Amino acid sequence: MNTPLQLPAVETGDQPLNLQRYQERSLLALLLCIGVAGPLVAFGVYLRDGLVALTWVAIGLSLIDYLLLGLYATRLRPMVAPMLVYAMIFSSGSAIVAHGTVRSMATLVMIAAVVGAGVFLSRLNMLISGALGITILGVLNVAENLRLITAPETPTGWAVWISQTAILISLMITVNLGRRRMLDAYRSQNLALEHSREVERLLRLSQGRFQALFRSTPAACLVQSMDTRDVIDVNQAFEALFGHTHDDLVGSQPPRLWADTEEYAEFRRCIDSDGRVSGLRAKAQRKDGTVFHAHVYAEVTQSATERLLIAVVFDMSAEVASRRELEISRERFSKAFNFSPLGMAITRLSDGRFVEVNPITERVLGWTPADYVGKTSMEVGIWVSEADRDRYVRTLRRDGRLEGYETRMRTKSGAVIAVRVWAEIIELNNEVCALSYTLNVDEEKRREAMLLNVAEGVSGDTGEAFFRSLVEHLANAIGADGVVVGEVDPQKQLHTLAMVWDGQLLPNSIHPLHQTLCEQALLQPALLRVESPSPACLPLVPPFSETPLQSVQGLSLRDGDGSAAGLLFAVWRQRPPKNANLDALLTIFASRCNAELQRLRRDREINKLQDTLEQRVAARTAQLQYLNRELDSFAYSVSHDLKSPLRSIDGFSHLLREQMAGRMTAEDIDLFERIEGSVQRMNSLITDLLALARVSQGTLQRMNTNLSELAHDVIRQERQRDPTREVEVEIEDDLYADCDPRMAQIVLENLLGNAWKYTRQTANARISFTRANNAGTGAAEFCIRDNGAGFDMARAERLFKAFNRLHTASEFEGSGIGLATVRRILERHGGHIWGEGAVGQGARFEFCFGSEATS
Structure with missing residues (x-):
């Protein structure tokens, strides 16, 4: 069976109602009514006729109704209405059979069932139930006419059946149409109600938004009644802009807000005639009397009860000031742009079209400002190729600006020159443009190329090769017919170091300088320049003196003490064209030539010194070796000879102490102990001094020595001498060095012994x-590192000097010779040692035996 038609929910007030719920409640009421009426009907029939078939029909319909009431409380509720309608139809048919005539009151139950089908069932079930009722009534009419059921006293005919059929069909049509109209009206009212509530919600939301916008907008807003001229509301921006409070304005006519009465009159005319004002420029007045520039927008609107004027005021003071500054800035930019000594241009980056160029651009590339108007850079032809412009644009877009960007451009005459471009990306009329200025560096590039060529020609050589290269490249660089560089001896003779004439190198020669222009050049520190009106033979050295010349330029070369050392000069048969770089080139080359000449002289002096240096070094070395041997012998002899009297002092003091045993006072005993302690310290000092002398004698026997094993031996000896101490010792395995094992043992004994002490x-x-x-x-x-007493780094220079100690004898024993001995041994091996430490934080010594032995 199909379920009943589902209808949308309707909201009434705050409680949502549902037509389906109404149908279910109606069905429940019908079930309850049948549940009450069915037993009453059965009881009435029983009292009238007894327990007859009609009584059982009423009882059966009541039982079915109670069953459906039970199903109503379950999930099978949608099936209750169809089952009730069909039960009523069949019960009606049964009652008609039991009564014996279709004119029985049971026909009304059939009609009620069909009406219920139109109310509670779907269209299909309604049609089925209607057809079923008509069929049953038709069959019963036929049965009654054929006397198949007990006929009543009043006979029936086809007219009764037709009338009943017409009534049922009419009821079905009427109920269905009524139901449809009710549903359509319900839906229409439901949609209208929803629409009205949505409009109300949007209106409230719009009103809230307007109020929030009105309060929070940064523009000053005022709402005024057109009828009473009273202010209805102002926002916080209006209060802040004009200086009036909300209470001052609301409910009363506004104070003087216009600085100019004519502007206010114009405002009123626009409002009265057009009902609105858009962007009126005016001067407004604050509460304190100050005046500011403003833009006023206003419009008259009709509310539910009155006409309102809504005005919005924008403070334009900052904009006016900014516009003024912009005008001043534009004026300054225009002057700077047009009167700049540099060629400046503004171009669009998208297509390279020129926006503006200044007149000086003509001096750079030859194009006049009229040549650029309305054209792109490629159309004008300033770029050598489109690839050059694309590279320029890509670099500018990537970096945002260019400083000294080097490229090539074409002049109006068609020549390709080297330029440097400075450019910056700017925005002009919402278009990305480039502001650039261009500098012609073609001459500079040629000069750099010339200097680079000359520098390359003279940078790699020394001595005579240098001077030959120099005169050749200098002659090419300055266009000279001849160039000569030479050294001047004490007799004022020029010894040429290199000479070029007509592109050919000439052999070196010696020439006197007396009464020549070269002699004049030696006497002045600045550049000597001689110009002849016409070619003539000038007093110079050959071959220049034998050829008519028109120009000579030369510079003296001087030694470190300022004395004249040489000459550099160039000659021209014809006067050379004006060249701003000529003097600079000659000066630069003269300076380089002067340095090379001084180096050449120093080399000669060094060679002379080297001839006698080896002899003097050998003699000095032999003398030092003799003195060292004598000093070591003296130290050994002195140390050895000191031991005999020291042993005597020690022996006699012990003998004297034994003889005076029992007669000595405490003071005498203290004196004897001091004598014995001094003797022991003196003996230790002499022993260390002898050890220091021995390390300087003999030949080193270097071999690959395992220092790790030697270190373990030293630590083992220290533990045997001081077995009560607990010291954590870390010795790395496989430490090897190329050294004398005997000397290495002394080094480790001193360094590890110091660490232990x-x-x-x-x-x-x-x-x-x-x-x-x-x-x-x-x-x-x-x-070797320890965490012991350490030392003060401020006294570290005394660390490796003999007889110098950084701690007192009362703190730690020692003679101060141990580290000096270590350094002597390491230096003999070609190695070194250094140490660092901090008081109370330990010390660290690093040492090396070197790779080669020294005597």
Whole structure:
């Protein structure tokens, strides 16, 4: 069975109503009515006729109704209405059969069932139920006419059936049309109601937005009644702009807000005639009397009860000032642009079309401003190729600006020249443009090329080759017929170092300078320039003196002490064209030539010194070796000879102490102990001094020595001498060095012994012997580090000097010779040592035995 027609929900007030819910409630009421009426009908028939068939029909319909009431409370509720309609149809038919005539009151139940089908069922079920009722009534009419059922006293005919059929069809049509009209009216009213509520919601939302916009807009807004002229509302921007408060304005006519009465009169005329004002320029007046420029917009609108004037005021003071500054800036830019000494242009980046060029551009490329008007750079022809312009545009777009961008451009005459361009991206009339100025550097480029050529010609050679290259390249650079460079001796003779004439190198020669222009050049520090009106033989050295010349220029070359050392001069058969770089070139080449001449002289002096240097060095070395041997012998003899009297002092003091045993006072005992301590310190000092003397004697026996094993031996000896100490010792494995093992043992004994000694007063003492980080130095370097007493780096210069100690004898024992001995051993090996430390934070020593032995 089809389910009943579903209808949309309708809202009434705040409670949503649903037509489906009305149908369900109506169905429930019908079920309850049948549930009450069915038993009453059955009871009435029973009282009248007894327990007859009609009584059972009424009871059956009641039972079906109760069953449907039970189904109404379940999910099968949509099936209740169709089942009730069909139950009523069949019950009506059964009642008609039981009564014996279609004119029975049971026919009304059939009619009620059909009406219920039109109300509760879909169109298809309504048609089925209607057809079923008509069919049943037709069959019963036929049965009654054929006497198949008990006929009543009043006979029936086809007219009764036709009348009943017509009534049922009419009821179905009427109920269906009425239902459709009701649904259409419901939908129309529902849509109208929804539309009205949506309009109301949008109106409220629009009103809220307008109020929020009115309050928060930065434009000053005022709402005024056109009838009473009273101010209805102003926003905060209006209060801030005019200086009046909200309470001052609302509910009363506005104060004086116009500075000019004529402007206010014009405003009123526009409002009265057009009902609006758009962008009226005016001067407004604040509460404190100050005047500002403003734009006024206003419009008259009709509300529900009155006409309103809505006015909006914009403060244009900043814009007016900005416009004025812009006009001044434009004027300044125009003057700077048109009167700039540089060629300036503004072009569109999109197509290269010229917007404006200044008159000076003509001096750069030869094109007049009229040549650029309305044309692109490619149409004018200033770019050599489109690829050059594309490269320029890409670079400018990428960097945003160009400084000294080098490229090529074509002049009006067709020549291609080198230029430098400075450009900046600007926006002009919403169009991306380039402001650029162009500098012709073609002459500069040629000069640079010439200088580079000359520099390349003379930079790679020295000595005589340098001077030959110099005169050749200088002659080509300045267009001279001849160039000569020479050295002047004390007899004022010129010894030529290189000479070129008519493009040919001439052999070197010696020429006297007496009474020549060359002699004059030697006497003045500045450039000598001699110009002849016509070619003539001038007093110069051959071959220049034998040929008519018109121009001579020369510079003297001077030694470090300022004395004349040489000459550089050039000659021309014809006067050379004016060249601003000629003097600079001669000066530059003279300076380079002067430096090379001084170097040549110094080389000669060095060669002379080298002839006698080896002899003097050998003699000095032999003398130093003799003195060192004598000094070592003296130190050894002195140290050895000092031990005998020291042993005597020690022996006699012990003997004297034994003889005076029992008779000595505490003071005597203290004196004897001081004597013995001094003897021990003196003996240690002499022993160290002898060791220092020994390390300077003998020949080193270098071999690949395992320093790690030597270090373990040294630490083992220290632990045996001081077994009570707990010291953490780290010795890296496989530390090898090319050295004398005996000397290496002394180095490690001193350095590790010092580390052991100076960590005596340190808790958790640590000593390490590792390889140092010496990337790229070649020979292996080693590092010994401890966390002991350390030393002050301000006194570090005394660290490796003999008999210099950084700690007192009362703190740590020692003679101050150990580190001096270490340095002597390492220097003999060709190595070195250095140390760093901090008081109370330990010390660190790095050392190297070097790669070659020294005597």
